[in-house]
Amino acid sequence: MAEVLVLVDHLEGEIKKSTFELLTAARTLGEPSAVVVGPAGTAAKLADGLAEHGAEKIYVAETDDTAFLTPEVSVLAGLIESASPAAVLIGVSADGKEIAGRLAVRTNSAWLNDVVGLSADGVTHSVFGGAYVAEAKANTAHPVITLRPGSVEIEAAAGAGAQETVTVSVDGRNASVTSREPIVGGDRPELTEASVVVSGGRGVGSADDFGVVEGLADTLGAAVGASRAAVDSGYYPHQFQVGQTGKTVSPQLYIALGISGAIQHRAGMQTSKTIIAVNKDAEAPIFEIADFGVVGDLFTVAPQLKDEIAKRKS
Amino acid sequence: MNIVVLVKQVPDTYSERKLNPSDGVLDRDATDAVLDEINERAVEAALVLKEANDGSEVTVLTMGPDRATDAIRKALSMGADKAVHLSDEALAGTDAVGTAKALAKAIGTVDGVDLVIAGNEASDGRGGAIAAMVADVLGLPALTHAREITVDGSAVTVKRETDEGITMLSAELPAVISVGEKINEPRYPSFKGIMAAKKKPVATLSLADAGIDASEVGLANALSAVTSASPKPPKSAGEKIEDEGDGGAKIAAFLVSQKLI
Numbered sequence: 001m002a003e004v005l006v007l008v009d010h011l012e013g014e015i016k017k018s019t020f021e022l023l024t025a026a027r028t029l030g031e032p033s034a035v036v037v038g039p040a041g042t043a044a045k046l047a048d049g050l051a052e053h054g055a056e057k058i059y060v061a062e063t064d065d066t067a068f069l070t071p072e073v074s075v076l077a078g079l080i081e082s083a084s085p086a087a088v089l090i091g092v093s094a095d096g097k098e099i100a101g102r103l104a105v106r107t108n109s110a111w112l113n114d115v116v117g118l119s120a121d122g123v124t125h126s127v128f129g130g131a132y133v134a135e136a137k138a139n140t141a142h143p144v145i146t147l148r149p150g151s152v153e154i155e156a157a158a159g160a161g162a163q164e165t166v167t168v169s170v171d172g173r174n175a176s177v178t179s180r181e182p183i184v185g186g187d188r189p190e191l192t193e194a195s196v197v198v199s200g201g202r203g204v205g206s207a208d209d210f211g212v213v214e215g216l217a218d219t220l221g222a223a224v225g226a227s228r229a230a231v232d233s234g235y236y237p238h239q240f241q242v243g244q245t246g247k248t249v250s251p252q253l254y255i256a257l258g259i260s261g262a263i264q265h266r267a268g269m270q271t272s273k274t275i276i277a278v279n280k281d282a283e284a285p286i287f288e289i290a291d292f293g294v295v296g297d298l299f300t301v302a303p304q305l306k307d308e309i310a311k312r313k314s
Numbered sequence: 315m316n317i318v319v320l321v322k323q324v325p326d327t328y329s330e331r332k333l334n335p336s337d338g339v340l341d342r343d344a345t346d347a348v349l350d351e352i353n354e355r356a357v358e359a360a361l362v363l364k365e366a367n368d369g370s371e372v373t374v375l376t377m378g379p380d381r382a383t384d385a386i387r388k389a390l391s392m393g394a395d396k397a398v399h400l401s402d403e404a405l406a407g408t409d410a411v412g413t414a415k416a417l418a419k420a421i422g423t424v425d426g427v428d429l430v431i432a433g434n435e436a437s438d439g440r441g442g443a444i445a446a447m448v449a450d451v452l453g454l455p456a457l458t459h460a461r462e463i464t465v466d467g468s469a470v471t472v473k474r475e476t477d478e479g480i481t482m483l484s485a486e487l488p489a490v491i492s493v494g495e496k497i498n499e500p501r502y503p504s505f506k507g508i509m510a511a512k513k514k515p516v517a518t519l520s521l522a523d524a525g526i527d528a529s530e531v532g533l534a535n536a537l538s539a540v541t542s543a544s545p546k547p548p549k550s551a552g553e554k555i556e557d558e559g560d561g562g563a564k565i566a567a568f569l570v571s572q573k574l575i
Contacts (some may be wrong), residue, residue: 104537105411175457177485179482180482304560
């Protein structure tokens, strides 16, 4: 069976959840080979976790070179040459997409980006925030596939985890990294990975009043989101924006508070399994896609909902 | 400094966007087209550098159909000096790999480029890697998702900001930079700027003019193909109630009935 290369995403000795999704997805195409790129000593910390999720091989590409993302691109390009993999799988993230795009153009491979499902026949894309479903296929060998986090249910599987050292050669002109400050996750779940998201819109009215959105979110163990109108008004930071120019989320439950539901916003959340909307305006378009809508003041409805949930929990 | 800014005309995100059912390619006629917001920030970043470095020149480069001239005019009216419009029917349906190669060739028609600046991610394709891909083709360093750009002599430093955190990057010019949302607030074109833009030179390039290999571009040569595209049936509205003092409790009851809490 052909190898499927999986680029391992890791931070401070921990494998990211998206990598386990890639290893699971890789098994539908062939035998997963995990590719670890990082400073010396990285692979030793990750090997057990990778083998437990089905990695038959682990390519160990350790380097202290500071070239930005180039070691990843070079190592994968080298392995495409030497191992003729059926595909290369990389998780969707800013770095993941950059590595994938560079790898595809360098090796003249099809780049199937932001895929939500894959099989031997091809891949599935969810386009324009879920308004369209498109099927696509590669016209080249070794396509580079970037998988959207949360698209695949992780399944553990024992793999041999045989380690093989790969020499990292970085040539050409590169940007180099002089320092890094990774964001350490807060108490709330990551917006794109959360199973429940509570978002606030212009109707929240001020940055201070976003506390009512956060309060409900925390009771549900949810991530907090915001509409573009709320972000543009300075109520909430941009990294929490849900919509066409922000994040695309697809949680089990999405609660929209004071959000009118412009296309701009709906594009980022309309594939949520269940949508609840609270808005003063009975004509707000958000109600057209809500499974349950309440026409009313979010400042009375949301706290009451929070209390009801808290009651049920205790 | 000699700066090239990559711009792109995209469907307005406030209008409904469609895919062409026959080939799965974006239906660009179905929507209003605008200069992508992130490109305005790229133009602004270039203009800021131009203003700080006497004798600089800013060239706007776009690849797209005839009507992409609107995007070019907007950038010129903001203050860019000239434009290159890569426009050829053979380019329709070109994929990201082909686009990166074509843009790299078109950049090559501008002499002595020090810096290429682009937006970090267009609002339509959202590949988010074209700048880095162009850099890879050109063999230049890629400094992406810039929140701050500092140029000091031949050294360029970028504060890169993504969801994962902040990374400080440095490189020697020439280099490629992509800018993020927080880099700046783009200026509005002045009336004078709009009038001046009408007289600024726009060079239109065909594939042959730019030296692009026709076998690397176009829908037929794309490295991947959309095999089917269909609109998802719209989600229908569920129950809607007026709050009569028990709205929160009613939501809770609904969530319980759906086994969500």
